[in-house]
Amino acid sequence: MSGDMAAPWGSHDAFAKGALRLVLEGLGEVRTQFTVEASPQYGDVWFVPSVGELTRRLRPGLPGWMSERRCLLEVYRQTPGVDDVRSELEKGLTLSRRLSPSRERSVRLQVWIISPGVPVSALAELGFEPNTQYVPSGVHTMASGLCVGLVAVNQLPVEPQTLVLRLFGRDKHQARALRELFELRDMHDTWRDIWALVMRWRLRVSNIPVEKLDESDIDFAENIKWLDEYERRQREEAIEQGLKEGLEKGLKQGIEKGIEQGIKQGIKQGLEQGLEQGLEQGLEQGLEQGLEKGLKQGLNKGLDLGRLMASMQLLGVMLESSLGRALGPGERDGLERFLEAGGDAEAVTRRVLSSTPDELGAWLAQLELP
Numbered sequence: 394m395s396g397d398m399a400a401p402w403g404s405h406d407a408f409a410k411g412a413l414r415l416v417l418e419g420l421g422e423v424r425t426q427f428t429v430e431a432s433p434q435y436g437d438v439w440f441v442p443s444v445g446e447l448t449r450r451l452r453p454g455l456p457g458w459m460s461e462r463r464c465l466l467e468v469y470r471q472t473p474g475v476d477d478v479r480s481e482l483e484k485g486l487t488l489s490r491r492l493s494p495s496r497e498r499s500v501r502l503q504v505w506i507i508s509p510g511v512p513v514s515a516l517a518e519l520g521f522e523p524n525t526q527y528v529p530s531g532v533h534t535m536a537s538g539l540c541v542g543l544v545a546v547n548q549l550p551v552e553p554q555t556l557v558l559r560l561f562g563r564d565k566h567q568a569r570a571l572r573e574l575f576e577l578r579d580m581h582d583t584w585r586d587i588w589a590l591v592m593r594w595r596l597r598v599s600n601i602p603v604e605k606l607d608e609s610d611i612d613f614a615e616n617i618k619w620l621d622e623y624e625r626r627q628r629e630e631a632i633e634q635g636l637k638e639g640l641e642k643g644l645k646q647g648i649e650k651g652i653e654q655g656i657k658q659g660i661k662q663g664l665e666q667g668l669e670q671g672l673e674q675g676l677e678q679g680l681e682q683g684l685e686k687g688l689k690q691g692l693n694k695g696l697d698l699g700r701l702m703a704s705m706q707l708l709g710v711m712l713e714s715s716l717g718r719a720l721g722p723g724e725r726d727g728l729e730r731f732l733e734a735g736g737d738a739e740a741v742t743r744r745v746l747s748s749t750p751d752e753l754g755a756w757l758a759q760l761e762l763p
Contacts, residue, residue, distance in 0.1 A: 408593075409507075412561075417454065420442055420460060437466055442461065459505055462501070463503070467484075469506065469509065470509070470607075471608075475519065503541075503542065504540060507546065509547060509562050510546075510547050521535055529550055544558060556574065556577075560587070564612065574591065589717040589718055591617070595614075598610050628706055724761060726761070
């Protein structure tokens with residue numbers, strides 16, 4: 394991925410840099426697309442730690458051994474070859490010389506190459522060895538003086554400390570990491586923000602013809618397919634719940650109204666035919682008419698409520714995907730009022746697909762007004 398100058402919004406490159414920025418912000422200085430030398434050479438992410446160990450333990454992110462000192466992080470979509478790894482080694486040495494205050498004193502920094510797979514040829518030809526002092530498997534390092542390490546994502550142990558790295562993997566490794574992130578998205582702001590990046594990537598992939606997607610986009614789309622089924626079940630459950638609540642409420646109101654009408658009808662007939670007979674007949678006829686009318690009204694109200702809840706659920710997911718954040722309570726209330734007032738859900742969908750996140754935010758702010 395190193396060297397990409399203008400990564401599209403929601404691409405693998407943008408996701409990787411955005412995720413690394415999110416987990417490293419607050420721990421030190423973070424700069425993406427970092428210029429290594431005037432030629433120029435670029436690094437994906439440059440990180441300089443500046444806070445204590447306590448902060449590292451309180452927030453999810455990269456394993457501590459990756460962020461304990463200044464480092465250059467290079468994320469590859471495909472497993473790098475020998476020339477790619479040599480280029481990263483040269484980049485690290487160049488940056489070390491550039492940052493050194495004098496020829497006699499060099500600045501020690503670490504280059505971490507994050508690869509979806511194991512570059513067997515590069516590891517063998519460049520003298521990498523497995524390094525188990527960090528994790529049982531997945532980390533390979535060169536001689537200590539060169540300060541270059543390679544993380545093979547498909548070899549990493551499955552644990553929370555490696556989750557961010559495993560999101561940069563391929564096939565089943567990325568699919569599993571995406572499911573883990575989905576389960577954790579409400580547990581911490583960092584996980585929620587990374588999930589928002591995932592949803593931006595998903596939205597971009599869904600709006601581009603398949604023939605124009607690169608391999609990493611196609612792989613990601615396959616690995617996130619399970620979310621389509623989850624959202625479909627959520628919509629069905631929302632409609633079912635809306636119908637159930639609407640029918641129950643309508644039935645209760647219908648019975649109450651039927652009894653009320655029955656009493657009135659009974660009194661009227663009782664005055665004409667006698668109090669006792671009129672009350673009996675009026676109550677019977679009133680209950681029958683009231684139940685019939687109440688059931689009909691309840692069904693209609695239930696269907697309306699179900700459709701409203703389904704529209705709210707679907708539009709909420711689409712808006713949050715486009716905005717890259719969760720909707721606030723005021724925004725949800727405004728959207729619900731808009732739909733209850735007869736607002737067109739299809740018009741909202743077109744607005745989501747054709748508007749920028751800022752434009753959508755401004756429109757939602759208008760809906761919040763009483």
